[in-house]
Amino acid sequence: MHDRTQTAQAGFGLIELMVTVAIIAVMMSLAVPSFGNAARSSRERSVVQRLVQDFSWARGAAVTGNASILNSAASGAPAVTLKLNANCSWTLSVNNNAVSDHSMALGTLQSTAPNITCSSTIALPATFTFTPQGFVNTTGTVTFTGAGGQAYPLQILYSGTMLRLSPVAGAQS
Numbered sequence: 001m002h003d004r005t006q007t008a009q010a011g012f013g014l015i016e017l018m019v020t021v022a023i024i025a026v027m028m029s030l031a032v033p034s035f036g037n038a039a040r041s042s043r044e045r046s047v048v049q050r051l052v053q054d055f056s057w058a059r060g061a062a063v064t065g066n067a068s069i070l071n072s073a074a075s076g077a078p079a080v081t082l083k084l085n086a087n088c089s090w091t092l093s094v095n096n097n098a099v100s101d102h103s104m105a106l107g108t109l110q111s112t113a114p115n116i117t118c119s120s121t122i123a124l125p126a127t128f129t130f131t132p133q134g135f136v137n138t139t140g141t142v143t144f145t146g147a148g149g150q151a152y153p154l155q156i157l158y159s160g161t162m163l164r165l166s167p168v169a170g171a172q173s
Contacts, residue, residue, distance in 0.1 A: 037148060043113045044144070044150065044152070045152065050104060051090060051162070054102040054104070055082060055156075058081075061094060061130075062134055063132065080094050081129045081130070083125055083126070083127045084124060084125060084142065085106075086125055088109055090104050091103045113147075115146070116145065120140055122138055126140075131160075135158055136157075136158060138156070139155075139157055139158050141153055141154065141156070152164070153165040
């Protein structure tokens with residue numbers, strides 16, 4: 001015969017299971033907002049990085065001046081410009097023809113980073129015209145600010161270079 005007092009119970013009881021589920025629920029409720037903020041911040045950084053890449057592409061296009069690469073029928077040095085709008089979108093054009101692969105339309109910007117804003121030490125909209133040597137006509141600092149207050153400052157130099165400065169957490173521009 002078995003003695004019921006000496007038999008060990010295997011597994012979890014209902015109370016232990018309920019406590020475990022409650023602890024996991026509390027931990028998840030604390031973690032989920034952080035994941036949302038991280039995803040939003042990542043999308044905002046990708047918009048800023050894309051502007052830096054498009055600016056660099058424009059400089060390279062102006063310097064190479066190869067009409068076949070730029071899909072341009074014009075001969076000579078191409079007229080390469082990047083226009084940064086007050087709503088943070090931008091348009092890159094070669095010989096007055098928009099280059100959609102290196103532009104950020106307002107609709108795309110709003111779907112990627114809906115609450116991003118920008119401010120600048122130069123008046124927006126600003127048009128940056130690249131010379132055949134890669135220089136630009138306008139310099140200054142443009143700061144993109146995300147929904148969480150994260151600021152992404154960019155400095156434009158006469159050399160046609162756009163520098164990403166250190167992001168500033170919680171800064172309002």
